[in-house]
Each structure stands twice: as C-alpha cells, then as structure tokens.
Amino acid sequence: MTIEVKNLVKQFGSFKALDGVDLKVDSGELLALLGPSGSGKTTLLRIVAGLDWPDAGEVLINGEDALAQGARERHVGFVFQHYALFRHMSVFENVAFGLRVQPRAVRKDEATIRRRVKELLDLVQLDWLADRYPSQLSGGQRQRIALARALAIEPRILLLDEPFGALDAKVRKELRRWLRSLHHEINVTSIFVTHDQEEALEVANRVVVMDKGRIEQIGSPDDVYETPATAFVHGFIGESIELPVRVEGGVVRLGDRPLNLAADGLVSGASRLFVRRHDMLVGPPGSGAFEGAVRHVRNFGPVQRAEVALSGGETIEIDAPRGRELRAGDTIGLEPRRYRIFTG
Amino acid sequence: MPGFGLTMGLTLTWLSVIILIPLAGLFLKSLELSPEQFWNILSSRRTLNALRVSFGLAFAAACVNLVMGSIIVWALVRYRFPGRRIFDAIVDVPFALPTAVAGVALTALFAEKGWLGAPLAALGIKVAFTPVGIFVAMIFIGIPFVVRTVQPVLQDLDPEIEEAAGSLGASRWQTIIRVILPSLAPALLTGLALAFARAVGEYGSVIFIAGNLPNVSEIAPLLIVIRLSEFRYADATAIAVVMLVVSFVIIFAVNRLQRWAQNRIPAR
Numbered sequence: 001m002t003i004e005v006k007n008l009v010k011q012f013g014s015f016k017a018l019d020g021v022d023l024k025v026d027s028g029e030l031l032a033l034l035g036p037s038g039s040g041k042t043t044l045l046r047i048v049a050g051l052d053w054p055d056a057g058e059v060l061i062n063g064e065d066a067l068a069q070g071a072r073e074r075h076v077g078f079v080f081q082h083y084a085l086f087r088h089m090s091v092f093e094n095v096a097f098g099l100r101v102q103p104r105a106v107r108k109d110e111a112t113i114r115r116r117v118k119e120l121l122d123l124v125q126l127d128w129l130a131d132r133y134p135s136q137l138s139g140g141q142r143q144r145i146a147l148a149r150a151l152a153i154e155p156r157i158l159l160l161d162e163p164f165g166a167l168d169a170k171v172r173k174e175l176r177r178w179l180r181s182l183h184h185e186i187n188v189t190s191i192f193v194t195h196d197q198e199e200a201l202e203v204a205n206r207v208v209v210m211d212k213g214r215i216e217q218i219g220s221p222d223d224v225y226e227t228p229a230t231a232f233v234h235g236f237i238g239e240s241i242e243l244p245v246r247v248e249g250g251v252v253r254l255g256d257r258p259l260n261l262a263a264d265g266l267v268s269g270a271s272r273l274f275v276r277r278h279d280m281l282v283g284p285p286g287s288g289a290f291e292g293a294v295r296h297v298r299n300f301g302p303v304q305r306a307e308v309a310l311s312g313g314e315t316i317e318i319d320a321p322r323g324r325e326l327r328a329g330d331t332i333g334l335e336p337r338r339y340r341i342f343t344g
Numbered sequence: 345m346p347g348f349g350l351t352m353g354l355t356l357t358w359l360s361v362i363i364l365i366p367l368a369g370l371f372l373k374s375l376e377l378s379p380e381q382f383w384n385i386l387s388s389r390r391t392l393n394a395l396r397v398s399f400g401l402a403f404a405a406a407c408v409n410l411v412m413g414s415i416i417v418w419a420l421v422r423y424r425f426p427g428r429r430i431f432d433a434i435v436d437v438p439f440a441l442p443t444a445v446a447g448v449a450l451t452a453l454f455a456e457k458g459w460l461g462a463p464l465a466a467l468g469i470k471v472a473f474t475p476v477g478i479f480v481a482m483i484f485i486g487i488p489f490v491v492r493t494v495q496p497v498l499q500d501l502d503p504e505i506e507e508a509a510g511s512l513g514a515s516r517w518q519t520i521i522r523v524i525l526p527s528l529a530p531a532l533l534t535g536l537a538l539a540f541a542r543a544v545g546e547y548g549s550v551i552f553i554a555g556n557l558p559n560v561s562e563i564a565p566l567l568i569v570i571r572l573s574e575f576r577y578a579d580a581t582a583i584a585v586v587m588l589v590v591s592f593v594i595i596f597a598v599n600r601l602q603r604w605a606q607n608r609i610p611a612r
Contacts, residue, residue, distance in 0.1 A: 051507050071510045078511040084504040088526045098512035101522065153513055 001062045001156045001189045002027050003048060008057035010043055010213075017043040018054065019213035025191060030183045032204035033193045036236070040213040041193045042161055048191065049159050050074045061156060077155030077188075081162040083142040085134040091145050092130040095120055098153035120148040123182070140171040144178075151186070160192035164199065172196075176203050197237045201225060209233050231342035234274040241280065241316045243273045245341065252341065255312045260289045261336070267343045275336040278303065280318040282326065288335030292316075296328045308334070367588065374581040385582045390558050391567065394583070397475060398564040399590065402543035405482035409539045410532060412483075413490025420491070421498045435491045438484055443548025450481055451553045473555030478563060481549040486539035493535035494528060501527055529605040537598035544591055 003025040010018040017040045025031050033041040046052040048059055050071030059066040066074055085094050093100075095117045099108060108116070121127040124144040134142055143163055150158060163179070164172040180203050183190055194200050200207045201221040209216045209224055209232075217229040228234035235242055245254050247266045252259045252273070261273075285291055292308040295315070299305075303319040306326045310316065318334065320326060374382065385391060419425075420432050438446065454461040454471040461472055471477050501524070509519040525532075547565045554561045564587055571580035 049511060051511065071507070072513055072515065074511075075513075076511060078508065080504050080508060082502070082504065084502060084508040086505060086509075086523055086527075088529075097509070097514070097522070101509075101512065101514040101518045149508075149512065 002060075003157060003189065003191070004058075004060040004063075005044070005048065006058040006060070008044065008047065008054050008059070010040070010047065010052070010054045016213045018047075018057075021057070021210075021213070021215055023208060023215065023218070025189060027189055028187050029189055030180070030203065030205050031191045032200035032207045033191060033210060034195070034197060034200040034207055034237075035210035036195060038212075039210040041195075041210050044210075045159050045161055045191060045193050048157075049076050049078045051078070075153065075156045077150030077153065077158040079143070079146050079150050079158070079160040079163050081165045083134070083139075083146045083166075085142055085146055085149070087134055089133075090130065091121070091126070091132050091134065091137070092117055094134065094145060095149045095152050097149060116152065120152055123151070123185075124148045138171075139167045140175055143167065143175065147182075151188075155188065158188050158190040160190065162193055162195070164196075165194070172199070179203055201237070209236065211236070228274075228340065231272050231274065231344070234340055234342070239277045239317075239319075241275045241277060241318070243275075243314060243316070245271050245273045247271050247341065247343070254290075254310075254314070257312055261339065261341075263341065266341055269343060271341050271343050273339060273341050275339045277305075277317060277319040279337040279339070280316075280320070281335045281337050282318070282320050282324065283333040283335060285331045285333050287333035290334040292332060292334060294326050294328055294330045294332060297326050308332070370581055370584055370588065374578065374585045377578045377582060381578075382582050385579050386586060390562070391564075391583055393559040394562050394564040394567040395586065395590075397478065397560075397562065398544055398587070399594075401475060401479050401563075402482055402540055402546075405479055405486055405543045406536050406540035408483050409486040409490045410536045413487055413535060413539075414494060414528075414532065416487075417491050417494045417498055421495060422503075435488050437488075438486075439488050443485065443546065444552065446484060447481060447549035447552030450477070450484060450549065454480065454553065472553055473557075473561065475554075475561050477553035477555065478550050478561060481553050482543035482546060485546050485549055486543050489538035489542055490532075490535035493538060494531045497528055497531040526605075530602050533598055533602040533605060537595050537602070540598075541591060541595055544587070 003023075005021055005023040008018050008021040009016075019040075021040070021044060023044075033044060035041045043052060047054050048061075048066070050066065050069065050073075053067070061074065061076075071078075086097065089097070096113055099113045099116060102108070117130075118127060121130055124147060126141060126144055126148070129137060129141060129145070134145070137145065143166075147160075147163070160179075164175050167175065176199055179192075192203070201224075204221060206218065207221055207224050208218050211232045217224055217233045219227075219229075224233060224237055228237060234240055243254055245252050245259070247253075247263050247268050249268065250263050250266075252261045252263045252266075252271075254273075281288065290310055292310040295307040295309055297304050297306045299322070300319075302322060304322055304326055306318050306320060308316055308318060326332070377385070416435065420428060420435075451472050452458055454464070454477060456462065456465050456470070456472070458472070464471055469476070471480060505523055505527075506519055509523045510516075514522065545565065547563070547569075550563055551566055554563060554566070556562050556566055564583055568580045568583050568587075571577075571583070
C-alpha cells in the first residue's frame with residue numbers, strides 16, 4: 001500500500017500546523033516523521049488516519065482519495081501515544097474489538113476471532129496476559145497490546161503516534177528493536193511519529209524531518225545525518241556545534257577573524273557554520289582553523305567531552321577520542337574534519 | 345494503617361448519632377403495633393396506593409433523568425458553546441431551590457391556565473393535580489444527581505478511546521454501546537440510585553402539584569404527615585418503616601450492581 005500526500009494545509013486558529021506538505025510513502029516502508037513539538041508531524045499522521053481533516057490538499061492511499069472516507073472506512077491501524085486501550089475490557093477483548101464490530105456480513109465466527117486474537121497476542125509475545133485488564137499491565141505491555149489491537153483489522157497501513165513517548169528509556173530501546181523486527185515480519189506500510197532522533201534513525205528505513213509545518217528533508221537515516229539539507233536539520237539531528245559566521249568574498253569570518261575554511265560557492269552574508277562535535281580534530285596550538293583553551297573535561301565511555309573557549313570568546317563542546325588526554329587549561333588547535341555552512 | 349482507630353471510631357460514632365439512632369427510634373415506635381395491626385395498616389388500600397405512587401413514579405422519574413441527564417452531561421462536557429457555563433450552573437438549581445418554591449412554580453406552570461398547562465390541556469393532557477404532575481416534580485428535583493455524578497467520570501474519559509474505536513472500524517453507535525456506556529456504567533448507576541432516592545423522599549415540591557387525591561395522587565410521605573396530624577403516630581411509623589426498608593433494599597441492590605460494573609474496570 002502506498003500513501004501519497006499532496007500540498008496538505010491545516011490551520012488551528014492562527015497556528016499553521018501544516019504548511020504545504022508533500023510526501024510519498026512506498027509500499028512496505030517504515031517511515032519516521034521526526035520533528036520538535038509543534039512541527040505538525042502528529043497532525044499529518046492524524047489526517048492520514050482520518051482523525052483530522054485538512055483545510056486543503058489531498059491524501060491518497062493506494063491511489064484512492066482517502067479524504068472521501070472517514071477513519072472507519074480507511075482501514076488504517078492507529079497506535080496512540082497513551083495507548084487508548086478500553087479500560088473495561090480484558091486484553092483479549094481489546095484485541096478482539098476490531099473483529100467484533102465488523103459488519104455482520106463479513107464478521108468472523110467466534111472460533112475464528114479467538115484464533116486470530118491468539119495469533120496476535122503470540123505475535124506481540126503477550127499471550128499470557130489475555131485475561132488481564134489494561135490497568136494491570138506495564139506501559140510497554142500496554143503499547144504492545146495497542147499494537148496487536150490495531151493489527152487485528154489487518155490494516156492497509158499502520159500509523160503510530162509517538163508510540164514509545166510515554167515509556168521509560170530502557171523499555172523504549174527494547175521496543176524500538178522489537179518494532180523494527182515486527183515490521184520486518186509483517187511488512188505493512190507504516191509511519192511513526194517521534195521527536196526522538198535516535199529512535200527515528202534506528203528504526204526507520206526513511207526519515208522525514210519536519211519543522212513549523214513544513215518538510216525540511218526526506219532521506220535515509222544516513223542521508224539526514226551525514227548530509228543535512230538545511231540548517232534546521234543539521235542542528236536538530238546529531239549533536240552539532242553551531243557558530244554564527246559571515247561569508248565575504250570567499251572568506252569565512254568568525255567575528256572579525258578569517259577562518260581557514262573553504263567557502264567555494266557560498267553566498268556572501270550572514271551564515272551559520274555547523275560541525276559535528278566528534279568532527280572537530282584536536283591538534284597542537286596554531287594547527288587548525290580554530291584555537292581555544294580547554295575549560296573542563298568529562299569522560300563519556302569512548303569519548304572525552306571538552307568545553308573549549310575559542311579565542312574569539314565563543315564556547316563550544318567537542319567530543320574527542322580518548323588516548324590523547326585533554327586537561328583543563330590546555331591550549332589546543334581545532335580543525336573541523338567535516339563542516340557545513342548554511343546561509344541565513 | 346495509621347489513623348485507622350481514630351477515623352473508624354469517628355465514622356461509627358457519627359453514623360450512629362446522625363443516622364442509626366434516629367432510625368432505630370423509628371423501628372422501636374413501630375413495635376408498639378401488634379403484627380396484625382401493622383399488617384392491617386400496610387395492606388390498607390390507601391397505604392398500598394401511596395407506596396405504589398411514590399416508588400413507581402420515583403423509579404420512572406429516575407429512569408427519565410438517567411437518559412436525559414446523560415445527554416445533558418455529554419453536551420456540557422464534550423462541546424464548547426456559548427452559555428455553556430450558565431447551563432452548567434442551571435443544572436444545580438434544583439439542588440438549591442427550596443422545594444416548596446419549585447412545587448409552586450411547577451404548579452403555576454402546569455396548571456390549566458399556565459404557560460405549559462394551557463397548550464397541554466388543549467391536547468387533553470392534564471399535568472397539575474394528577475400523578476403526571478408528581479412525575480414532573482420528581483424529574484425536576486432528580487436531574488442534578490445524574491448530571492453531577494456522571495460529569496467528572498466523562499471528563500476523565502479520554503476522547504482518544506473513541507478515535508481508537510472508530511479507527512478499528514466501529515460505527516458511532518457501536519462506539520457508544522461498546523465503549524462509552526460501559527465506561528460510564530458505574531457512574532450512571534450511582535446517578536440513577538441517587539435520583540431515585542431523592543425522588544422517593546421528595547415531599548415539598550410534590551405536594552403542591554400532586555392534588556393529593558387519596559389512592560390516586562397521594563405520595564407515601566404525605567400519607568405519613570397526614571397520619572401524624574391525626575395523632576396516629578404508630579400508623580405513620582409503620583409506613584415510614586416500610587419506605588425505609590424498601591428504599592434500602594433498592595439502593596443496596598443498585599450499589600451492588602454499581603460495584604460489579606466498577607470491578608470490571610480495575611482502578612488505574
């Protein structure tokens with residue numbers, strides 16, 4: 001099943017939640033919508049699900065106009081951040097719900113429903129919880145039940161809204177891996193919304209980065225990490241050093257100091273320089289584009305994170321490999337191995 | 345558990361002084377009657393009719409309040425409309441209004457020349473001074489009980505569960521029957537019980553509109569007052585005891601039902 005979204009616009013009062021969004025999701029993809037809160041990612045997901053309606057634009061599911069149908073007809077599995085399980089029903093009945101409310105003509109008989117629910121509970125590895133109530137489950141178990149419930153209707157597409165947002169860090173990590181392998185197993189076209197870049201990069205085949213109701217970049221996890229298309233993406237994904245610079249006649253200046261950095265093809269004017277923390281190579285004083293004094297150092301496993309005051313006064317944090325130990329008070333030279341300069 | 349002794353002691357003492365001792369007095373007084381006398385009072389046509397009017401109409405009124413109250417709660421909680429807060433406050437009026445005032449107002453409204461009474465009379469429906477009038481008064485005083493019991497529970501009910509039901513293919517109707525009503529059931533039953541109890545005990549507003557015709561539109565509490573004014577205290581207490589027992593049995597049954605519904609939704 002493919003999903004196609006064309007020029008979607010949605011406004012809540014004076015707030016533009018979606019500002020002309022175009023997106024194509026291929027069959028069998030696991031796509032992440034990544035962005036800060038208020039970026040419109042949940043609104044986009046809800047519109048695809050039929051839980052919200054756009055002010056303008058088109059949504060096509062498998063080439064058919066989805067906006068002509070309500071949530072009920074779209075046959076879309078939706079998983080909510082806060083599970084939205086039915087509290088008065090057992091786990092079994094929660095999963096069976098979608099099968100029990102089918103129109104009489106296509107409804108399965110009781111034995112088939114039981115078998116199907118059993119299969120789904122096996123799939124999410126929680127068959128032993130069938131008789132419990134949602135309130136007796138942990139957060140991670142609830143979310144897996146919510147997923148089993150959504151899968152019961154054999155949805156054409158699966159939509160997950162911050163599925164791990166309400167869980168603690170350890171459970172999140174487990175469920176991420178589990179979701180990826182589950183997707184591999186059932187291979188249904190899926191979109192999930194997250195504000196957690198690690199989650200998006202680890203789980204998805206493709207990542208859509210959104211900000212302020214617009215798509216900033218669409219690409220594989222490697223693409224968005226290695227070659228961010230915009231300043232926003234560079235700043236949002238991965239830990240970056242951001243410095244305000246000016247480009248004048250092919251020379252990059254930080255404050256009034258020219259930096260020894262190539263500026264080919266850059267438009268003159270105020271710009272921003274982005275470097276990943278671990279792409280700053282440490283050398284002897286005077287050896288790189290920057291020079292600075294180490295303020296203090298903390299060790300994080302394989303890296304040492306140093307706060308460095310540049311000679312112009314800016315303070316940055318770098319991640320240097322262990323081995324050549326940095327000490328507070330050292331004067332060092334810094335050379336960006338890779339960097340990006342964005343105008344504006 | 346710290347504080348158990350203190351709070352338990354206070355609870356028992358307070359319930360005894362305020363509720364149990366007066367009720368025990370009632371039972372003691374009725375013991376002045378021999379079983380035969382007691383039975384004669386109860387099985388008299390007038391007593392039976394009064395009890396029938398009181399309990400029957402109270403139950404009918406509570407059922408109407410359950411349905412209408414649920415709809416009102418839904419509108420108040422789920423929609424935003426101008427004047428919502430005013431309507432929300434109006435719900436409480438029957439709580440606060442002196443019941444006699446309510447009775448007089450309803451009587452004036454539904455009398456044959458009243459604003460509502462006149463058009464109804466044209467249709468051949470008489471409300472004031474008939475059992476229908478009692479029914480109307482009981483609905484009036486019972487409505488806030490349903491609304492106020494169900495309102496907080498509905499406010500807590502996450503609208504996402506309706507979206508979940510919809511995306512799983514449930515029609516609006518299936519969502520209401522299978523998801524919303526079961527979630528509200530304990531609160532609805534409590535509201536029903538409270539509205540019923542209030543209507544059974546109602547005196548002030550009913551006697552103005554009822555017409556108080558023995559065997560037709562005479563409620564049991566009024567019969568008690570009449571017996572008292574005739575100095576037939578034992579008769580009065582006998583009727584009171586029966587009302588008490590029947591009310592207790594009904595409320596206890598509803599309570600069990602409510603408990604059962606509640607247990608199907610273990611606390612979060």
